[in-house]
Amino acid sequence: MKPCYIYSAVSISAQHTFDSGLGLLEPLALQPNKVNAHHPLYKSYIPPAALRRMATGVKMGVTAGKKALENANIIQPDAIVIGTGMGCIEDTETFLNAIIKNDEAYLTPTAFIQSTHNTVGAQIALGLQCKAYNNTYVHGALSFESALLDGLLQVEDDSASTVLVGGLDELGKEFIDYIDLIEDKNEGITVPFSEGASFFVLGAIKQQHAVQLKAIKTFSALTLENVRSVFMAFLKENACPPETIDALILGHNGSKYDHYYTEAASCFPKTTVQLKYKQCIGEYFTASAFGLYLGVTLLKNQDLPSLLTCGDTPKKPLKISIIYNQYNGRDHSLILLSL
Amino acid sequence: MSNLKQELKENIIELLNLEEFSVEDINDNDALFGDGLGLDSIDALELMVMLDKDYGIKLTDPKEGKEIFQSIAVLAEYIEKNRTK
Numbered sequence: 001m002k003p004c005y006i007y008s009a010v011s012i013s014a015q016h017t018f019d020s021g022l023g024l025l026e027p028l029a030l031q032p033n034k035v036n037a038h039h040p041l042y043k044s045y046i047p048p049a050a051l052r053r054m055a056t057g058v059k060m061g062v063t064a065g066k067k068a069l070e071n072a073n074i075i076q077p078d079a080i081v082i083g084t085g086m087g088c089i090e091d092t093e094t095f096l097n098a099i100i101k102n103d104e105a106y107l108t109p110t111a112f113i114q115s116t117h118n119t120v121g122a123q124i125a126l127g128l129q130c131k132a133y134n135n136t137y138v139h140g141a142l143s144f145e146s147a148l149l150d151g152l153l154q155v156e157d158d159s160a161s162t163v164l165v166g167g168l169d170e171l172g173k174e175f176i177d178y179i180d181l182i183e184d185k186n187e188g189i190t191v192p193f194s195e196g197a198s199f200f201v202l203g204a205i206k207q208q209h210a211v212q213l214k215a216i217k218t219f220s221a222l223t224l225e226n227v228r229s230v231f232m233a234f235l236k237e238n239a240c241p242p243e244t245i246d247a248l249i250l251g252h253n254g255s256k257y258d259h260y261y262t263e264a265a266s267c268f269p270k271t272t273v274q275l276k277y278k279q280c281i282g283e284y285f286t287a288s289a290f291g292l293y294l295g296v297t298l299l300k301n302q303d304l305p306s307l308l309t310c311g312d313t314p315k316k317p318l319k320i321s322i323i324y325n326q327y328n329g330r331d332h333s334l335i336l337l338s339l
Numbered sequence: 340m341s342n343l344k345q346e347l348k349e350n351i352i353e354l355l356n357l358e359e360f361s362v363e364d365i366n367d368n369d370a371l372f373g374d375g376l377g378l379d380s381i382d383a384l385e386l387m388v389m390l391d392k393d394y395g396i397k398l399t400d401p402k403e404g405k406e407i408f409q410s411i412a413v414l415a416e417y418i419e420k421n422r423t424k
Binding site: 052110 | 385
């Protein structure tokens, strides 16, 4: 079984991460309840004829994917694997609303064609003329992890030398407001709903300062009582005792389910630095892809953004980190990285 | 007729997200497809839906579309003659 390394990591988020990395992070305002991504100049990456048809998520995904490939010096990946919780909700809303408005008489083609969940993977492949394996996973808050697991397995069993893996979600215009309306105002998510795209190139050949993707574990359901045993089993499987973990990246979103993170953090000694990121990028089904971007970036650059760090001053160098995410007590994921 | 041409230019820019173009950039006799505005077959479908929805014109023969969508001037003339709303 081959090792799997992360050659590049790129993120479009509610912060300036696409242009400036983690350098200019600031907390998101809690009002309004949704926050758009900070969008780069897409026409620098996408031809105008294609760009004019693309909804926000497609632009984010194609651009982040393209830059991730550029940063890894890869022209054609052996596989393109995408994870998205909501898919192209913006175009879905557009064509469904058009059907209602036009009394089911007229269906305009563009929004309909681009409303499918696999549009981003397809557009990346079309741009590259890449006929390799192309798959999109849609599994709620485990969508990105499912894509990442697919990429990891392909590299490990030598089915692919390089894999482009991405997680993305767009806010859309309407549906997210209904989600916000039904959110429990007392115990629900307090960080704004948001959008973003984080893309990675995986490969089997070790490069200088390459971060290794060691393992992924996912659980659809997990009780609070089982968190500790799950973490301990995960660490044991990967021969990493708790004291060897330098950074723990957690997906707190302000809901009553944040106590899962408290329980997870209790498995580690004080020397393990804890980071929280959703106060800066918001919540969406594939927000954990930003967690991975954060994990890769901090191991590569050895730079801990103070805005994300909680607890004691961390020890350096940082060599091993775990990213833990869950959504409303479901869809738990653990990702292990090492330098 | 000039009002209709203006309306068509505005609608096409909005419908097809031609962000690079303004109404002034489109001449009445510019080719809509190919070297002109650079529209393609998906845009042709959008225009056919627009003709049906806004002017009550149903195009059933694709060859007919090729003739009608030559330019704003040709399209406006066709609409003027055939519109039902």
